[in-house]
Amino acid sequence: MLFPDASTLDESYGKDYRGHPGDRPPARWLRDTPLLQLDHPKVRLLAIRLTQLRSGQREKAIACFEFVRKLAFTCPMDAVKMLSTEVLAARTGDGFSKSTLFIALLRSAGIPARLRMVLLRPAYLRGISGVGGRFVEHAFTEVLVQDEWLAVDSYVVDLQLGLKARARLLDEGRRAGYGIHLKGQLSWDACSSSFGQFSVEDPDGLPVLDLGAHDDVQQFYRSLAPRSPTEWANRSRWSLASVMANRRIHKLRAWAAPPVEKAARTAAFG
Numbered sequence: 615m616l617f618p619d620a621s622t623l624d625e626s627y628g629k630d631y632r633g634h635p636g637d638r639p640p641a642r643w644l645r646d647t648p649l650l651q652l653d654h655p656k657v658r659l660l661a662i663r664l665t666q667l668r669s670g671q672r673e674k675a676i677a678c679f680e681f682v683r684k685l686a687f688t689c690p691m692d693a694v695k696m697l698s699t700e701v702l703a704a705r706t707g708d709g710f711s712k713s714t715l716f717i718a719l720l721r722s723a724g725i726p727a728r729l730r731m732v733l734l735r736p737a738y739l740r741g742i743s744g745v746g747g748r749f750v751e752h753a754f755t756e757v758l759v760q761d762e763w764l765a766v767d768s769y770v771v772d773l774q775l776g777l778k779a780r781a782r783l784l785d786e787g788r789r790a791g792y793g794i795h796l797k798g799q800l801s802w803d804a805c806s807s808s809f810g811q812f813s814v815e816d817p818d819g820l821p822v823l824d825l826g827a828h829d830d831v832q833q834f835y836r837s838l839a840p841r842s843p844t845e846w847a848n849r850s851r852w853s854l855a856s857v858m859a860n861r862r863i864h865k866l867r868a869w870a871a872p873p874v875e876k877a878a879r880t881a882a883f884g
Contacts, residue, residue: 632807784796
């Protein structure tokens with residue numbers, strides 16, 4: 615079995631999702647890893663700059679979120695291995711690499727955070743990646759705010775691309791694709807959970823398996839390596855597919871919505 619420790623999801627992955635409480639103390643989710651690089655000056659100083667004028671966990675978490683969301687969404691050749699400092703240098707990333715940086719900034723600011731891996735149906739990637747009917751591993755971040763775990767992945771797609779993707783979905787009459795769900799969220803208030811890749815209003819798009827909490831995405835895939843030697847081969851194939859995915863993303867950014875669609879988008883999303 616590819617994911618021997620996976621479990622089905624019985625929580626609601628909507629606005630009220632509050633994470634898995636678990637039995638580990640919050641301090642467990644503040645430790646460093648080779649991927650996070652919490653002690654690196656660029657990570658540490660950026661976390662200070664983003665949060666020093668913010669009061670309270672919520673405001674600090676939002677500041678980190680907004681910084682990461684602004685980074686342009688692209689598909690790196692090997693996001694699983696990207697260090698937080700490499701994401702900073704590239705100023706771009708995908709769900710895996712942007713999650714690495716987000717968790718690094720949160721932990722550096724003293725806010726416990728962890729990666730939650732789930733399995734999603736591939737509909738939300740239609741138009742960007744040709745994954746066929748294979749389920750896709752998806753990462754979101756759980757952040758401990760005011761003694762409560764909140765989940766968020768709406769930092770993955772930057773705002774500009776997210777709005778273009780929504781307009782394109784409306785134009786095509788589809789619920790999911792281009793890296794988002796039509797009813798997904800593009801912002802986060804650190805008071806509730808926020809998902810951009812799926813929506814509780816669409817049960818068919820919700821995660822089908824919970825693959826557990828981890829420090830970072832590399833830790834997750836390393837835990838699979840002894841059981842699933844083909845997984846690294848799959849990641850290698852994704853590295854090749856990322857070139858085509860980035861071309862499609864570039865094309866979406868340049869796409870101009872028809873005038874009628876622009877009016878519909880304004881009516882639908884304000």
